Each structure stands twice: as structure tokens, then as C-alpha cells.
Amino acid sequence: MKLLRFLLFPFAVLYDAITRIRNWFFNLGVLKSTSFDIPVIAVGNLSVGGTGKSPQIEYLIRLLKDNYRIAVLSRGYKRKTERFQVVNGTHTAEDVGDEPLQFYKKFKKGVTVAVDADRTNGIQQLLQRSNPPEVVLLDDAYQHRKVTASCYILLTKYNDLYVNDFVLPTGNLRESRRGAKRASVIVVTKCPENLSKSEQEKIVRKINPKSYQKVFFTTIAYDEDLKGTEELAISDLKDKKVLLVTGIANPTPLLNFLKEKEVSFKHLNYPDHHNFTQQDISTIKKAFDELLSEQKIILTTEKDYMRLEGKVDNLNYISIKSDFINEEEVFNSLVLEEIKKKN
Template identity: 85%
Template sequence: MKLLRFLLFPFAVLYDVITRVRNWFFTIGILKSTSFEIPVIAVGNLSVGGTGKSPQIEYLIRLLNDKYRMAVLSRGYKRKTEGFQLVNDTHTAEDVGDEPLQFYKKFKKVITVAVDADRTNGIQQLLQQNNPPEVVLLDDAYQHRKVTASSYILLTKYNDLFVDDFVLPTGNLRESRRGAKRATMIVVTKCPENLSKAEQEKIVRKLNPKSYQKVFFTTIAYDESLKGTNELTIDDLQDKEALLITGIANPTPLLNFLKEKKVSFKHLNFPDHHNFTQQDILKIEKAFNELPSEQKIMLTTEKDYMRLEGKVNPLNYISIKSHFISEEKAFNSLVLNEIKKVN
């Protein structure tokens, strides 16, 4: 794989040139970018793969929902519908995508969730609703330059910082590292819980933020309570055998967590955002039936549960939250101040 990526280096250079020219065209106005009179916060990354966007979006929802009418707008990755859709109770993950459905099911009483590949049209449609949002969160929209967000939150993984990477296909970056300059805040995600101040300062120096940027550090915390078919806790799994089903970019942190909790499991790994076919379901059921223990359970992630619910049973999922290692209040204040600047 490393040799292949090295051989593809000329294509990476070409890709870099194309994305730089595209960004420059937006900067000088040759390509149109639309601004809005309400705060629009774009959350995203420079790299492909899981940097923890969903937990960060959910953190912002919890921070802001009692202060503002809010909407989350996503493109609805891998959905089978087109155009603008307001997520509702009838929708499935195939209709709107797994992450938007997750946001809706979790927060439908306090926010609006919509999908549209054209974020400009999506925001315009949201503003035409009877009770329009006062703040819009754009999910995975860091490269969506057709909208000029009022602030940008750039996520980068602790063990895969964007400054150590290169553009596709040699590396995993969607655009050059120079794209980081658009960020208002840079959040280093999936850090060890005990990350020291000295290590944080070392990473900040490596990221070399601009004077207007602030760097924060978060970690992922798994919920001890399982949701789904049965009401269980992680500790309840210690006397059971689990079939773990994942279709996420990087399941390793979850695998490590279950091992730390002394959970015995067999892992079925599918690609990120995988749409489970009938053949996949038969494979899952066969693997579950072959587990030797009489005390067994099917376990998945919250995002995968959106695509598996109703297809296999019984099924439980484990959810995650983003926790700041330090300076949580500073992050909250910065987000709120960014909103007030627009209002």
C-alpha cells in the first residue's frame, strides 16, 4: 500500500494543484460563495476518515440548543434520495444518511435536521421554514466553499495530524494543509485521556496555528449504558459473548475499549457508512448463531444502528461523546462569541 501511494505521487501533485486553484477562485470571487445573516458553523476536517465529527456536532447541539433555535444540515452521505429533505420520523438511513438520522432521533425535540448536497440551497430552504433556525451547524462541510460559514471548526486526529499528512492519493488529505488557515478553532480529537500539558503544547507548536486560531484537545468517552433492544450496561457484557458489527472508518478505539472492559467478542468489520444488504444480514445472523455461548448479544455503534435497526434482532448499540481534556469553558465561550459577532 505504501509503495502504491508513492507511485501515485504525481497524481497527488495534480490533485493538490486543482484544489488550490479551486480555493483561490473562491477566495478572489471567480467562484461564488454565499454568506448568510445568521451564524453558520462549519464542522469538518482536511482528511478523509473518522475524526469524530458526529460527537463534535452533538457537543455543539448540547451547548447551544437551549440558547438558540438550531438546525443541522448535512449532505446525507450515501443516501438514496436527492435534493433537500427535512428529516422526519418516516425516514430511514437509506433516505437521509446514518449520521443525520442519528442527530434527528437523538435531538428531534430541540433541533431541525436536514440534508442537501447543495448546502447553499439547504440553508435557504431552512430559512423559509415556519420556525427558521437562528444558528445552522454544517456537518462535514469544511471543503464546501459555496457557503461562507461565519466560523469553521477543524478537526484533526491526535495520532494522524493533518500536518503529518499529504493530499490524496498519496496521503489522506482532501486539500492542502494550507486549508487549515480557514479555521477559527482547531480541535485535536481522540486524544488519550491523560494527555499532558507538555504534550499538548508540543502538538500546538507542531500545528503552528495562526494568531486568530485556538487549539483544543478532546477525547472520546463511551457510554457505559447500552441502548437498543435490551437495557444493559457494559459490565453486563462480562458474562456474555458479543458479536460486534461495525461499519465505521476506524473501529480500533472501540475494540480497545471493549478489551479493557473484559468483553469477549467476535468482530465483523464492514466499510465506513456501509449499506447492509440481505447477504450481509445473513452473514451477521450466521456469525451470531455460531457463537458458542448461550449468553450472547449483537452489539454495534450508534451510527451503524441507524442502518441495522429492524434488520437484525436483538441488537444493542454503544454511543460516544466528545469530552474536552482542558479549556472546555474557553471553547464554549469562543463558540458563543463567534455567534454573537454575527447576531
């Protein structure tokens, strides 16, 4: 794989040139970028793969929902529908995407969730509704330059910092590291809980933020209370046979968490955002039936639950959230200040 990526280096140079020209045209105004009168917060990353966008969006929803009318706008990755859709109770993950459906089910009483590949049109449609949002959160929209956000939050993984990477296909970056300058906030995600102050400072020096940028550190926290078919705690799984089914970018942290909790499991691993076919469902059911115990469950992630609910029995899921290691109140204040600038 490393050799192949090295051989593809000329294509990476070409890709870098194309994305740089595109960004230059947006900066010059040759390509149109639309601004809105309400606060628009874009959350995204420079790299492909999971950097923890969903937990970060959920953190922002919790921060803002009691004081503002919030809308979350996603493209609805791998959905089968087209154009603008407001997520409702009749939709499935195939209709609107797993993450938008997850946001809707978790926060439906206080948040509007919509999908549209054209983010400009999506925001315009949201603003035409009878009860328009006061703040829009753009999910995975860091490279969507057709909208000028009022605040960009850039996520980068602790063990895969964008400053150590290169553009596709040699590396994993969607655009060069220069794109980080659009961010006013940089969040290093999926850090160890015991990340020391000295290591935080070392990472900040490596990132070398601009004078207007602030770097924060977060970790992923797993909810020890499971949801789904029955009410269970993680500790209850020690006495059960567990079939773990995942379709996420990197299941390793979850595997390590379950091992730390002394949970024995069989793991079926699928690609990120995988749409489970009937054959997949048959494979899952067969693997579950082969677990030699009457005390057994299927465990999955919250995102995968959106695609598996109603297709298999004995299904429970584990939720995650983003916890700040440093200066949470400073992060909150920065976001709230950005919103007040537009009000």
C-alpha cells in the same frame, strides 16, 4: 501500499494544484460563495476518514439547543434520496444517511435536521420554514466553499495530524495543509485521556496556529450504558457472548475499550457508512446463531444501529461523546462569541 502511494505522487501534485486554484478562485470571488445573516458553523476536516465529526456536532447541539433554534445540515452521505430533505420519523438511514438520522433520533425535540448536497440551497430552504433556525451547523462542510461560514471548526486526529500528511492520493488530505488557515478553531480529536500538558504544547507547536486560531484537545468517551433491545451496562457483557458489528472508519478504539472492560467478542468489520445488504444480514444472523450461549447479544455503534435497526434481533449499541481535555469553557465562549457577532 506505500510504494503505490509514492508512484501516485505526480497525481497528488496535480490534485494539489487543482484544489489550490479552486480555493484561490473562491478567495478572489471568481467562484461565488454565499454568506447568510444568521450564524453558520462549519465542522469538518482536511483529511478523509473519521476524525470525530459526529461527536463534535452533538457537542455543539448540546451547547446551543437550550438558547437557540438549531438546524443541522448534512449532505447525507450514501443516501438514496436526492435534493433537500428534512429528516423525520419515517426516514431510514438509506433515505437520509446514518449520521443525520442519528442526530434526529437523539435530538428531535429541539433540533431540525436536514440533508442537501447543495449546502447553499439547504440553508435557504431552512430559512424559508415557518420556524427558521437561528444557528445552522454544517456537518462535514470544511471544503464546501459555496457557503461562507461565520465560524470554521477544523478537526484533526491525535495520531494522524494534518500537518504530518499530504494530499490525495499520496496522502489522505482532501486539500493541502494551507486550508487550515480558514479555521478559527482547531480541535485535536481522539486523544488519550491522560495526554500531558507538555505533549499538548508540543502538538500546538507542530500545528503552529495563526494568531487568530486556538487549539483544543478532546477525547472520545464511551457511554457505559447500552441502548437498544434491552437495558444493559458494559459490565453486563462479561457474562455474555457478544457479536460486535461495525461499519466505521476506525473501530480500533472501540475494540480496545471493550478489551479493557474484559468483554469477549467476535468482530464483523465492514467499511465506513456501509449499507448492509440482505447477504450481510444473513451473515450477521449466522454468526450470531453460531455463538454457543443462550446469553448473547449483537453489539454495534450508534451510527451502525441506524442502518441495522429492525433487520436483526438482540441488537444493542454503544454511544460516544466528545470530552474536552483542556479549556472547555474557553471553547464554549469562542463559539458563543462567534454566534453573537451575527445577532
